[in-house]
Amino acid sequence: MGGFDGNFIVKGLMLQLGKDNVQNMMDADRKFIQINAQITIGEVKMNIVFKDSMRVFNISLEGLCKNFGVAGKLSKYDPD
Secondary structure, rough: OHHHHHHHHHHHHHHHOHHEEEEEEEEEOOOOEEEEEEEEEEEEEEEEEEEEEHHOOOOOOHHHHHHHOOOOOOOOOOOO
């Protein structure tokens, strides 16, 4: 999420929720660390937080799944 993906997430959230309902935290290299979105559905208010997992846990998503014993991707990335 640090760069490329974060741009799409922030843009999409701002278009749907309005810029006042989306906040983000970036590092000195302007890479996303965290994105917060405040959503209201009816009378229910929610805060959704997206975090760059590599900054929280210095391990790949596949490694996190292994360490926590949960099912992750069904197969490894195949560039072909």
